[in-house]
Amino acid sequence: MHADGPGPVPADDSPLDAGPAGRPGRRRVLKAIGAGAAAVSFGAVGTGTARADEEQFTDAIVIGAGYAGGTVARELGAKGLTSVVLEARDRIGGRIWTSTWAGEQIELGGQWVSPSHRLVNAELARYRIGIVRDPDPQRVAVARGGRLEHVAPAEAAALLEPLWKEFYKGSEQYFERPAEPLYRKDLLAAVDPLSVADRLRQMNLSPAERDLISGDTAAYCGGSLQNGSLTGMAQWYQLSGGTYDSYSTTIGSRPAGGMTALLQAMLQDSGARVRLNSPVAKVTQSGSRVVVETRDGRRYAARTVVVATPANVWRNITFAPGLPPAHARATAQGIGLPSGTKMVLHVKGEVEAIGGTATEGSPILMMVPQKQLADGRLMVAFPGPQLNVADPVQVQQAVRQWIPGAQVLASRAMEWGKDPFSAGSWGLRRPGQLLGLFPQIEQPHGRILFAGADIAQGWHGAYIEGAVESGKRAAQQALQLLA
Numbered sequence: 001m002h003a004d005g006p007g008p009v010p011a012d013d014s015p016l017d018a019g020p021a022g023r024p025g026r027r028r029v030l031k032a033i034g035a036g037a038a039a040v041s042f043g044a045v046g047t048g049t050a051r052a053d054e055e056q057f058t059d060a061i062v063i064g065a066g067y068a069g070g071t072v073a074r075e076l077g078a079k080g081l082t083s084v085v086l087e088a089r090d091r092i093g094g095r096i097w098t099s100t101w102a103g104e105q106i107e108l109g110g111q112w113v114s115p116s117h118r119l120v121n122a123e124l125a126r127y128r129i130g131i132v133r134d135p136d137p138q139r140v141a142v143a144r145g146g147r148l149e150h151v152a153p154a155e156a157a158a159l160l161e162p163l164w165k166e167f168y169k170g171s172e173q174y175f176e177r178p179a180e181p182l183y184r185k186d187l188l189a190a191v192d193p194l195s196v197a198d199r200l201r202q203m204n205l206s207p208a209e210r211d212l213i214s215g216d217t218a219a220y221c222g223g224s225l226q227n228g229s230l231t232g233m234a235q236w237y238q239l240s241g242g243t244y245d246s247y248s249t250t251i252g253s254r255p256a257g258g259m260t261a262l263l264q265a266m267l268q269d270s271g272a273r274v275r276l277n278s279p280v281a282k283v284t285q286s287g288s289r290v291v292v293e294t295r296d297g298r299r300y301a302a303r304t305v306v307v308a309t310p311a312n313v314w315r316n317i318t319f320a321p322g323l324p325p326a327h328a329r330a331t332a333q334g335i336g337l338p339s340g341t342k343m344v345l346h347v348k349g350e351v352e353a354i355g356g357t358a359t360e361g362s363p364i365l366m367m368v369p370q371k372q373l374a375d376g377r378l379m380v381a382f383p384g385p386q387l388n389v390a391d392p393v394q395v396q397q398a399v400r401q402w403i404p405g406a407q408v409l410a411s412r413a414m415e416w417g418k419d420p421f422s423a424g425s426w427g428l429r430r431p432g433q434l435l436g437l438f439p440q441i442e443q444p445h446g447r448i449l450f451a452g453a454d455i456a457q458g459w460h461g462a463y464i465e466g467a468v469e470s471g472k473r474a475a476q477q478a479l480q481l482l483a
Ligand SMILES: Cc1cc2nc3c(=O)[nH]c(=O)nc-3n(C[C@H](O)[C@H](O)[C@H](O)COP(=O)(O)OP(=O)(O)OC[C@H]3O[C@@H](n4cnc5c(N)ncnc54)[C@H](O)[C@@H]3O)c2cc1C
Pocket: 063, 064, 065, 066, 067, 068, 069, 086, 087, 088, 089, 092, 093, 094, 095, 096, 108, 109, 110, 111, 112, 113, 278, 279, 280, 281, 308, 309, 310, 313, 317, 340, 341, 342, 416, 421, 422, 425, 426, 427, 451, 452, 453, 454, 460, 461, 462, 463, 464, 465, 466, 467
């Protein structure tokens, strides 16, 4: 990878010559065409024909340097095709954002991987990246009698497991093959229209039972139980193995070096040129070429374009011709949840490793303990939309519901729903979207292809596994198109 652009760039220690085996390294190709590092001409690179009136021409343009875009670029690079990756922000990663805070590495977006994330684990092995574990909760907070009670992990599991089993009842049938979500389309018609709120209503829970699981579901739905589909959550559950324990593996294990490290390795391997600070404004296809224009007027042309941005922001790009109906619907409805904030807290003193979930409507819906430092413990919190994360008094009060008397030294939050380049948080399909969008949402629009966790078949939305899956599918489509 070589990142360039007018703003700050992530450290780039990438060997530009590290092209995939059997093809010339990027630096040698660029030297061969006399290109400088800052203003690169792609005119003679790739198998496409350069036109004098276009600034840059390449085999493929990838829009977005998240996991989906990184996968596409790496897969195409491995087949000897050239691509340029246009990234709107001043960093790679998208809804993955490894940062440093309180002297520690933190994740402001996606954080955990699971053994059931087959593709991601294969990538981690390929780039020799290990796994590190968060501390296990010593005590689990469960909502009982209008407050949060701390119980032993085994007691929490005994309370919660039967409720989750009931919540997901039948999903082993309607997701008989969870990686092929439409396999039992016949059974899905009855369940896909249901929201998580509908499913909780169907269960006829006692108020005490509802309190135990409503906060967890609300956390996954970004605060509003109407937003998430039952089938969205049930598919994740079945993909993990279909048990309370198997689904628990989706939280707690992280790639060593942070979530961005794997993406960095993939982009480095791709040989692609990554242009940061390059928000795309317009994508126009005519004949055998597609022209992409950035907001500052730069133009790039290629034989194919892969749109690897969140589905929620497709609506901010002008497509000519316009988006097909399923894509237009997806971006209008949204797949990334409108609110879905992540907060890292630094809580003073020796603090017990408390994890768990509160009730729906609580200012903090879910808490995951992190490292104990010399002066306090780091905690990850998923607040509901009613918490003003910028108000330290509110944050302090919210944390005290979890840990009485706790003193918050500092907090850092990322409100993904307010970010212009995601316009939403992690993805969770809305009620009806599985049958309403698939399989059309994965299909090419002429020479324009789509990738992204939001539109993955398997671990969609809330998992980088889905981004990698969809990136691999889009790369295959690009290879067929360019053959
Ligand atoms: C708070 C939070 C917690 C999460 N927790 C986990 C977790 O624990 N484990 C896990 O696996 N996943 C988790 N996820 C989900 C995971 O982060 C996403 O599924 C995944 O990163 C999406 O990858 P993507 O490439 O599809 O999209 P993105 O990561 O959103 O990448 C898309 C890229 O497109 C760029 N872009 C947007 N518009 C334009 C434009 N006009 N021009 C050019 N570029 C543009 C964006 O800047 C971005 O870099 C979490 C997400 C969030 C927000």
